[in-house]
Amino acid sequence: MIASTPTPRPLAVDSRPDMQAPRLTKLELLGFKSFVSRTVFTFEPGITAIVGPNxxxxxxxxxxxxWVLGEQGQSALRARRTEDVIFAGGQGRAPAGxxxxxxxxxxxxxxLPIDFAEVTVTRRAFRSGENHYLINGKRVRLKDVSLLTASLGQSHLVVGQGLVDAALSQRPDERRALFEHAADLAGLRLKVAEAERNLTETESNSERLTDLLTELEPxxxxxxxxxxxxxxxQSVRDRLRTLQQAHFGRLLNAAVARVGAATGESTRRQSALSRARAALDKLTLENGTQTKAAERARALLGEHDAERGAVSEQLRAMEQERDLAAERATALARRGDDMADTREGLEARAVAVAGELEQVTAELAAIDQAVRAAETKARERDLRVREQRSLRQALDDQLRQLEAGRAGAERDLTDRGRAVALLEQRAGSVGAERERLLAEIAGRRDRLDRLVSELNDVDAAAKSSATTLDRIDHRLNDLSSTSDHAASRLAEATAAFAESERLLAHASTRLDALTRLHQSGVGLHAGVREVLAAAAAGTLTGTLGTVxxxxxxxxxLDAAIEVALGSHLQDIVVEHWSDAETAIxxxxxxxxxRATFQPLDTVRGGHGRNPRLDAALRLLGTRGVAAELVGAEDQLRDVVAALLGRTLVVIDLPAARQSLPHLPGGWSAVTRAGEIARSGGSVTGGVAARESGLLARERELRELPDEIRLFSAARE
Known part of the structure; x- marks a missing residue:
């Protein structure tokens, strides 16, 4: 039964007697046990009874x-866990969340100790076991709900089944809690407990302060x-800062002077480059002029070659004509000899035919006419012979005519026997023709000699032109080669200078970016950044840097060493244990x-190599102990040995598996890809390990200054 009636207030905590007890006006349920849908109970003034079957x-x-008033005992709620108060489903209804x-x-x-005319107290429970408490829609703690409703014990009382029998059977000290609840003392009990807890904490703090004072006084x-x-x-640091400023000022002035000198050198090199370009342009212009001259010379040589070819053709034609004329002269000489022999025979026969002379006298006139006609034809042949282009044809025609005349004369002499005078005349004509032909051959020989002389002159001029042209070609080739070589060297020097400038700018930019990242502590834990910043500012001493x-x-080996070091990658190395204490x-x-420190005076690197490790080091695929594969100063060897002295670096997982039987206890094998196998048999791996980039960044910070110096030297 739930009672909600105004009652006198003899046991109320508040001392105001005129106040009336607060009233429970409404109860809303949603998903609580059997109330799956939102259900609202309104309590009017007086007694409210809820009746119904079992x-x-x-x-x-x-x-x-x-439950709303903060009950935590599950047995009082007839449940075993929080999920039991949530509607579990049934009759076609899904379980509530x-x-x-x-x-x-x-x-x-x-x-109620709250400044609201109406107060709502809400409790929510989820299947995950989480509980939420709200007062007027605002989320609060269970403690706040308990303090707010602690005074409700007198005016609102929940009497569950069997509570009366249990109260009657309890001992007096057990029954005391019911009376205290009815007397509205629950809130006071909570405040007393809180006060005692605060007092205990205060006493503990006081003792701690006393201990601190005792510890700090000495x-x-x-x-x-x-x-x-x-x-x-501080005074020394100020003095050092002043000296550093002066020193850095001198360095800055020296750097400015060097920059000025470098600027002057750059200007000088630029002027030299301009002069080289001007010389290249001049050589290019001369090359064009020489090229044009070479083209003209080649054209002139082509003309000379054409003329020489024409003269050579004429010479060959004249030589052919000369040979023909010589052959014809030889044939005519032979024929003259034959005619002389014939004439002797005819003279011998003349005595025999003397008697016939009178008979042929009448025919002499006709023979004279034939001779005159033959002479006219001979003169015509002489005119045709003088023509150079038809010389051969004319000679052939004349030879045919002479042969025809000779045949006719022979026929006449044989037939008639009275053509002696005609043959004598013909012999005289043939002699004259021979003289004329010899004279013409001599003239043609003179002309041929002149032509040969002219041809020799032309050949000499052609050879001279060819020699001049060869010299021009050689000079042109030399100039072209020199120009091409100079242009090639200039292009190579310009490309090398531009490449050096680009590489130098890229390296300088990369160094500046990495320096800023290093100084800002990007990628480091907050505690590590703070310690390094304090060390850079001079607040902390003895700090050497991170591992x-x-x-x-x-x-x-970046991935392997990063995996092997793990969080120790950001450990701070200090000189002494006291430096670590000061930093902490x-x-x-x-x-x-927080930060982890590696004091050089307390860290010990180990006690020598385990003999079992020698077998692992002899296996194929083993690179060596990680501490021996990294470089560090001698004073850091103990720190490196402490961090990496029990790690074996191998090539891959099969090599790691092969080395496991030989690894001493506490050792591990790490691959270049970042997998790690431990001597106990476990192995860690998967997607390639994501590197933090600290090792690569520090390596670049060490290597970039040397690269910049090399690029600067190459540029100069």
Whole structure:
């Protein structure tokens, strides 16, 4: 049964007697036990009774009131866990995701310690076991709900099944809680418990302060001395800063002077480049002029070649004509000899035919006419012979005519025997023709000699022109080769200079970016950044840097060493244990985080190599112990050995598996790709390990200055 009636207030905590007890006005349920849908119970003034058959949910209403008021005992709610108060589903209804119950109180008379006329208290439970408490829609703590509703024990009482029998059977000290609840003392109990807890914490803090004072008092003298040293260090630092400023000023002036000198050198080189370009342009112009002259010379040589070819053709034609004329002269000489022989025979016969002379006298006139006609034809043949182009044809025609005349004469002499005078005349004509032909041959020989002389002159001129042209070609080729070589060297020098400038600018930009990243501490933990910043500012001493800065790792082992070091990659190496203590105290004061330190005076690198490791080092695919594969200064060898002295670097996972039986306890094998196998048999791997980039960045910071110097030297 739930009672909500105004009652006298003899046991109320508040001392105002005129106040009335607050009233429970409304209860809203959603998903709580059997109330799957939102259900609202309104409580009017007076007594409100809820009746119904067994199993209808009357007790669930009382459980909801108890649950909202902060009940934590699951047995009091007839449940075993939080999920049991959430509707579990049934009769075609799906299970609910949460349970919610809301109590609404009338606080117009401010009975509750909150400045609202109406107060709603809500509790929600989720299947994950999480509980939410809300007062007037604002999320609060269970403690806040307990303090707010602690005074409701007198005016609102939840009497569950069997509670009366249990109260009657309890011992007096057990029954005391019921009376205290009815007397409205629950809120006071909560406040007393909180006060006692606060008092205990205060006493603990006081004891801690006492311990701190006891601990710090003996160190006051040390701290005073440290403060004095700090002040002295401050003055020394100021002096050092002044000296550094002066030194850096001198360095800056020297750098400015060097920049000026470099600028002058660049100007000089630029002027030299301009002169070289002007010389190249001049050579290019001369090359064009020489090319045109060579073309003209080649054209002239072509003309000379054409003329020489024509003269050679004429010479060959004349030589042919000369040979023909010589052959014809030889034939005529032979024929003259034959005619002389014939004439002798005829003279011998003349005596025989003397008697016939009178008979042929009458025919002499006709023979004379024939001779005159033959002479006329001979003169015509002479005119045709003089023509150079038809010389051969004319000679052939004349020869045929002479042969025809000779045949006719022979026929006449044989037939008639009286053609002696005609033959004599013909012999005279043939002699004259022979003289004429010999004279013409001599003239043609003279002309041929002149032509040969002219041809020799033309050949000499052609050879001279060819020699001149060859010299011009050689000079042109030399100039072209010199120009091409100069242009090639200029292009190569310009390309090399531009490439050096580009590489130098890229390296300088990369170095500046990496320096800024290094100085800003990108990629480092907050505590590590704070310690390095304090060390750079001079607040902390003895700080050498992080492990990533101080070890030199080959590029192909970046992933393996980063995996092997893990979080130790950002460990800070200090000179002494006291330096680490000072840095930790600084982190505590600044609340900047945490950091791990490697003091050089306390870190020990190990006790020598385990004999079992020799077998692993002899296996195929083993690179060696990680501590021996990285570079570091001698004073850091113990730190490197402590961090990497129990790590074996191998090529791949099969090599790691092969080395496991030979690894001593506590050792591990790491591959170049970042997989790691431990001596206990476990292995870690998968997608290629994502590197933090610290090792690569530090390596570039070490290597880029040397590269910049090389690029600067190459540019000069």
């Amino acid at each position: 199993g209808s949910g009357k007790s669930n209403v009382a459980d909801a009131v108890r 949460l349970a919610e119950a809301t109590l609404t109180f009338d606080n117009a008379e401010r009975w 160190r006051l003298r040390t701290l005073e001395r440290a403060a004095r040293q700090a002040r002295e260090w 990533a800065e101080l070890v030199a790792v080959p590029a192909e 105290a600084h982190l505590k004061r600044s609340r900047a985080g």
